[in-house]
Amino acid sequence: MNLNLFSMFRDLADLKNEMNRVFGSFGSGWARSEVKAPVNVYESPEEYIVLMEAPGADKSKFDVSLKSGNLVVKGEIPSLMPEKADLHRSERACGEFVRSIELPGKVDGSKVEASFRNGLLEIRAVKAEEEKPKQVVVKVG
Amino acid sequence: MDAVKKKEAEKTEVERTVDKPHFSPFVEIFEKDNVLRLAAELPGVPKENLEVTVDKGILSIRGESALGLPDSAKQVYGEFGEGVFYRAFTLPEEYNSERIEARLDNGVLVVEIPKAERAKRKKISIQ
Incomplete structure (x- = not known):
């Protein structure tokens, strides 16, 4: 494992920046967004729900597909910065991205729906019958 | 030393406490044609949950x-949080805070602040 002093320091700096970002420290080193399109995965009795943060994404460029149980999402977040502008701060992670998300269980491939609102992509995948909770009535003799 | 204390006092003025986790949105700030534009990422924040204010030269974004x-729905995996977004910026004096425009588009807030007339570069003709 290549763990030299430099990389250790850099990691600490990244951690500090991330802490600053999450806890809202005021005025010290802001981190640049490293993860493009972060996701959260949720489960309800009927379906799996994937939420992806893609603020400013071009809705027409989303490509959502299901590949061997993984949800593959391609998209693009364009930069708003015009050419020859004076840049003051650039923290947004713009450009094309591909995310492959492992779903917790099997889904019915014909029942996957996606919608995009307020910069959030929501994908709802109905679970395969075998994944849905079943009520088994056991007779007590 | 007094200058440092003063700065700290200014900081506390714009801070507020919240009872939920809060995040600083990522921003892009650039200037073109005498307009300063700030783009802040606010995914999942509907317009009615967003407040943009300018007070004493400080631009605050809260959502x-x-x-x-x-x-x-129960969360089984997570890379981002849910909660309150907050960030504040001190506006340079040469910008006209009376004419700020803001719009929210696909989870990105764009704030446009024009440069004050008196701060614009003028070419003076020589007679």
């Missing part, structure tokens, strides 16, 4: 995300 999930 709360609403993920709109059904009550039965």
